[in-house]
Amino acid sequence: MKKIEKAKKFLKENLDLFQCPICQEPFQSVDGNSLVCEEGHNFNISKKGTVHFLTKGVSNEYDTEMLSSRFRIAQAGLFNIMLDEIMEHIEEKNGTTIDIGSGEGSQLDYLSSLGLEGKQIGFDISKDAIALAGSHFTDAFWCVADLAHSPFASKQTDTLLNIFSPSNYQEFKRMLRPNGTLLKIVPDKDYLIELRNVLYRDREEKQSYSNELVVAKFQEHFPESQIYTIRYTFPLTLENYQDLVKMTPLSWGASEEALKYAVAHPLKEITIHVCLLVGKMPG
Ligand SMILES: [Zn+2]
Structure with a gap:
């Protein structure tokens, strides 16, 4: 078809x-x-097969080159261990799953390869990201949308994924069914630490990161939430490394000199260190 x-x-x-x-x-x-x-x-x-639900143009920082880099490194398996853990927490594998901020679609596609069935919807505010998702992956329905003008009906979603992407808790609670689950991934302090150390070698204050405020906000909205830490290192080929430098928002804030240094000194491995926040709607 x-x-x-x-x-x-x-x-x-x-x-x-x-x-x-x-x-x-x-x-x-x-x-x-x-x-x-x-x-x-x-x-x-x-x-x-994609639908554009934005009523006006929205600019965002992700260009096609960055999205392609993210696509390649996701295909190489950078996030697989993290997604394996997410899969464990999806209770309704035959229900409706919406990936909020799906990017170029790799994460929903990988979950589908693990056996996620049911209705799958990926959406992102970036039309370039959804165009990529729509051209590569056919299991899910892809749309461009803005959470502030949501195209999703109330109380219809079993599982919401919110991976490295901004939250709108009011909207999430409206969308989720009773007993529905919100699975949110936020970086933890050693996320991409090797790369941060290189890119910010001249700006020590930017080498550390805390997710304390984001976690506190999640807990405010989902007081019964559970928190899991996921941590592993991923071996990098030179090509993976180049993609990582291109895709990461970290490189936006790096000085030109540090970026040059990073390109000339490829890393052999990278740490993925994230928090998985699991929130449940009351029954
Ligand atoms: Zn209308």
């Missing part, structure tokens, strides 16, 4: 997962290649 036909079929069968991001009313139908709400707002379904 063509990607657009597959997306149309998914949307027709799952209209109740969505709401119009303009008026918050339910969607009524898939009409031709458009998704149409009860007020008549309509959103085009692209040839790749």
Whole structure:
């Protein structure tokens, strides 16, 4: 089946997962290649089967080169051990899973390869990221959206993934079903530490990182939450390393000199050190 036909079929069968991001009313139908709400707002379904729910342009820092680097290093397995752990905490493997800030789609695709079934939706505010996801991965439905103007209906989601991506807790709680689960990944203090030490070798104050405030905010919204630490080192090929330097937001703040030094001194391994925060909605 063509990607657009597959997306149309998914949307027709799952209209109740969505709401119009303009008026918050339910969607009524898939009409031709458009998704149409009860007020008549309509959103085009692209040839790749993706839907663009943004009502105005949004700029973001991720360019296609960065996204391609992230795609390659994710395919190389940088995040696999972390995602294996996430998979353990997905209770409804046949339910509805939405990846909030899916980026170029690798993480949802890997979970699917581990046996995640059910309805899978990846969304990101970056249209370049969703274009990449839509061209590589066909198991999930991909859309461009902004959490502040959400295209997702209330109480329809079993599992929300929020991996290295900003949160909107009010929105998450609205979207989750009773007993639904929010799985959030935040960096911990030694995340990419080897790279930080190189890129910030002239700026010691930027070498350390604390996730204390982010964790506290999560706990405020999900007081019964559980916290797990995931830590491992990943061996890097030269190509992996070059991609890592390109994809990481850390390199934005590095001086030109430090960046040159980093390129000339490739790392052989990198530490992944993150917190997995697990929040449950009341039943
Ligand atoms: Zn509408």
